[in-house]
Amino acid sequence: MVQLLERDGFRAVRHPEKASILIVNTCGFIGPAREESYSVLRELSEAKRPDQLLIAAGCLTQRYGAEVARQVPGLDGILGTRRWMDIVEVVRQLRSRPQPASGIQQAQTGNPGLRPEPLYHLPETPTIGTDENGALRASIAGASAYLKIADGCRRPCAFCAIPLIKGTTVSRPLETILEEARRLRDLGMREIVLIAQDTTDYGHDLGLQDGLATLLEKMTVAIPEVDWIRILYAFPGYVTDRLIDVMASHPQVLPYLDIPLQHAAPATLTRMRRPANIDWVHSTIAKMRSRLPKLAIRTTFIVGYPGETRAEFQTLLDFIEEMRFDHVGAFQYSAEIGTASEALGDPVSATVKERRFERLMELQQGISLQINQSFVGQKLDVLIEGQEKNGIAIGRSYRDAPEIDGMVLVEGKAELGSIIPVRITGAMAYDLSGVPESQKR
Numbered sequence: 130m131v132q133l134l135e136r137d138g139f140r141a142v143r144h145p146e147k148a149s150i151l152i153v154n155t156c157g158f159i160g161p162a163r164e165e166s167y168s169v170l171r172e173l174s175e176a177k178r179p180d181q182l183l184i185a186a187g188c189l190t191q192r193y194g195a196e197v198a199r200q201v202p203g204l205d206g207i208l209g210t211r212r213w214m215d216i217v218e219v220v221r222q223l224r225s226r227p228q229p230a231s232g233i234q235q236a237q238t239g240n241p242g243l244r245p246e247p248l249y250h251l252p253e254t255p256t257i258g259t260d261e262n263g264a265l266r267a268s269i270a271g272a273s274a275y276l277k278i279a280d281g282c283r284r285p286c287a288f289c290a291i292p293l294i295k296g297t298t299v300s301r302p303l304e305t306i307l308e309e310a311r312r313l314r315d316l317g318m319r320e321i322v323l324i325a326q327d328t329t330d331y332g333h334d335l336g337l338q339d340g341l342a343t344l345l346e347k348m349t350v351a352i353p354e355v356d357w358i359r360i361l362y363a364f365p366g367y368v369t370d371r372l373i374d375v376m377a378s379h380p381q382v383l384p385y386l387d388i389p390l391q392h393a394a395p396a397t398l399t400r401m402r403r404p405a406n407i408d409w410v411h412s413t414i415a416k417m418r419s420r421l422p423k424l425a426i427r428t429t430f431i432v433g434y435p436g437e438t439r440a441e442f443q444t445l446l447d448f449i450e451e452m453r454f455d456h457v458g459a460f461q462y463s464a465e466i467g468t469a470s471e472a473l474g475d476p477v478s479a480t481v482k483e484r485r486f487e488r489l490m491e492l493q494q495g496i497s498l499q500i501n502q503s504f505v506g507q508k509l510d511v512l513i514e515g516q517e518k519n520g521i522a523i524g525r526s527y528r529d530a531p532e533i534d535g536m537v538l539v540e541g542k543a544e545l546g547s548i549i550p551v552r553i554t555g556a557m558a559y560d561l562s563g564v565p566e567s568q569k570r
């Protein structure tokens with residue numbers, strides 16, 4: 130949206146009071162995210178001047194447009210997540226509407242200054258990759274970019290509202306992704322992170338078999354200059370032998386896999402409507418670890434899912450202990466409106482959820498520390514992303530995805546966006562520290 134608006138003559142500003150248009154890209158995935166979106170919208174709505182326009186965009190509005198309008202009275206526009214590329218048109222329409230009178234004008238003219246109804250722009254049409262008016266679909270931070278390869282999801286996970294918000298999977302055409310990857314390379318990106326709700330489903334709707342593996346192979350040919358290609362959000366059961374082969378035979382594709390497993394007890398997984406074949410997880414991870422000895426795995430679990438017994442939770446803890454994942458994230462279950470598991474209620478108490486969450490995180494902290502300690506003395510390439518005033522540079526190795534995993538704290542100054550070899554000298558539960566080994570690349 131920023132790119133499209135800039136092309137139309139707008140300029141992004143840092144402070145809301147300086148903006149003529151305020152756009153909030155909302156999240157509607159879980160309760161806390163919805164609350165945060167509402168609170169930001171209300172805050173802006175209360176502070177905004179009559180000449181400013183406030184637009185709510187994103188997932189929350191796509192699913193709950195009328196409710197958002199009800200909860201945020203000063204809203205001017207409501208734009209869903211499917212047609213974000215229509216932002217310029219929405220702004221044009223809003224600007225052509227008569228503005229409500231200011232307080233002074235109201236007093237002078239007796240005009241009550243009623244606001245018109247918000248403008249709703251919520252078409253259902255998914256148009257990913259075909260109608261983005263040349264805007265880069267990637268989100269860039271420093272020398273790393275998230276590249277979206279598909280949007281929506283066709284999996285049946287009982288707890289998840291995403292298919293209700295986003296609809297089914299729509300993959301971007303392969304050539305469009307490659308073109309965008311080349312543009313990112315030209316912008317000097319050192320890392321491209323492939324994302325979708327389920328990256329392993331990429332290309333299914335385009336008739337591709339093993340679409341993610343095919344895409345990766347083509348990317349390595351199209352952008353050999355980009356140092357790291359990382360895969361997030363793989364779905365259990367869909368990490369194929371060919372995908373493992375491609376990862377093992379192309380050093381550019383990082384030996385890193387984010388595979389949200391959500392639970393380990395087959396009964397819980399069945400209630401979640403997730404793949405419950407835990408043997409597949411064991412055999413696939415064993416296969417990957419033998420083909421990719423440096424493999425780092427991130428996963429996510431939900432605790433307190435309806436009906437999760439003490440024994441089921443213990444199965445999860447035992448599994449985590451056995452599998453020794455590099456990074457684990459956990460969520461406490463919250464019932465989401467309209468999902469299949471909403472009907473199960475939310476019987477696990479908040480106290481039990483919290484206790485289970487803490488036990489799981491504590492267990493993982495110990496594992497993560499031990500794994501980190503095994504890296505002391507080793508050399509890792511680190512992508513530098515920040516420089517602290519105290520002379521410490523901050524970066525990430527192949528083991529860490531941006532924003533969610535750990536960091537490597539490097540002594541001294543280092544150029545932002547460079548990849549430097551670092552000798553690891555210290556380990557904490559989540560982060561590593563080290564000293565630069567030699568010249569940067």
Ligand code: SF4
Nearest residue numbers: 282284286289291326
């Ligand atoms: S695969 Fe992920 S996005 Fe899709 S329904 Fe399951 S949890 Fe939701």
